Amino acid sequence: MNSLCRNVSLTRSLHTGRVLLKEIPRNLKGKKHSSQLWLERQLRDPYVEKAKQEKYRCRSAFKLLEINERFKILNPGLTVVDCGAAPGSWTQVATNLTNANGKKEGPVGRVYAVDKLPFYPVEGATVLGNMDFTNIKTQETLNKLLQGDKVDVVLSDMAPNASGIREIDHDNIMLLAYAALRFALQISKAQSTFVVKIWDGGKMQQFEQNLLKFYSSVRAIRPDATRDESTETFFLARRFKGLKTS
Ligand SMILES: C[S@@+](CC[C@H](N)C(=O)[O-])C[C@H]1O[C@@H](n2cnc3c(N)ncnc32)[C@H](O)[C@@H]1O
Numbered sequence: 107m108n109s110l111c112r113n114v115s116l117t118r119s120l121h122t123g124r125v126l127l128k129e130i131p132r133n134l135k136g137k138k139h140s141s142q143l144w145l146e147r148q149l150r151d152p153y154v155e156k157a158k159q160e161k162y163r164c165r166s167a168f169k170l171l172e173i174n175e176r177f178k179i180l181n182p183g184l185t186v187v188d189c190g191a192a193p194g195s196w197t198q199v200a201t202n203l204t205n206a207n208g209k210k211e212g213p214v215g216r217v218y219a220v221d222k223l224p225f226y227p228v229e230g231a232t233v234l235g236n237m238d239f240t241n242i243k244t245q246e247t248l249n250k251l252l253q254g255d256k257v258d259v260v261l262s263d264m265a266p267n268a269s270g271i272r273e274i275d276h277d278n279i280m281l282l283a284y285a286a287l288r289f290a291l292q293i294s295k296a297q298s299t300f301v302v303k304i305w306d307g308g309k310m311q312q313f314e315q316n317l318l319k320f321y322s323s324v325r326a327i328r329p330d331a332t333r334d335e336s337t338e339t340f341f342l343a344r345r346f347k348g349l350k351t352s
Pocket of ligand 1: 163164166167189190191192193194195196197220221222223237238239240263264265266267282
């Protein structure tokens, strides 16, 4: 899990202690400077507080909520694959909006959530923790679960552990983005949607061009909840053209 969505249990214990931590602590004894900066940022971040209030596992939920608010990609009854899903806030959003948890009347969707880290179940979702998405066995498992059914939305918020070296981190996230795209092309319905996170860099433009070969509309989005210092961009690719089978 990358630092933006760091350790849920740590975040939770910070939340629990927040009543006592109304002021930013000046001296966090025994904490490294980077941990201190991270803690200060968490305490100042309105999305962290909002995630706690709305019972999301992570502030990232608000990125997908905003994308959905603007582009209405998740509806009751849809089938969604969520790649890089831990700790599970996008999965929470997807299960609510597709009604995979069956909490509302009407069509009931399906959500398959996969991450290389273990994570807690999300009601209504099929959670595949401890599974590296780039491993063929993980994709075979997803295919078996889908039983030949095609998917309406593929989400990828996958991110590698950041090295801090921009070019390396960009290359690594592009490998994940291409793995998600290749899989999306195999399992998606015509007219489906693909949302993928990348960190800006030299391979971004080519990736956008590749998306346009397969999707009728592609746009780059930086949700409000993306931190100012982050280089992340989400590509929203819509209306999958389908693969020619001949
Ligand atoms: C930013 S976090 C995802 C947050 C999640 N969308 C949420 O809202 O809770 C990125 C995730 O990508 C996962 N990841 C990175 N590489 C992966 C891979 N090869 N296979 C599966 N998951 C991967 C990380 O373990 C991490 O949990």
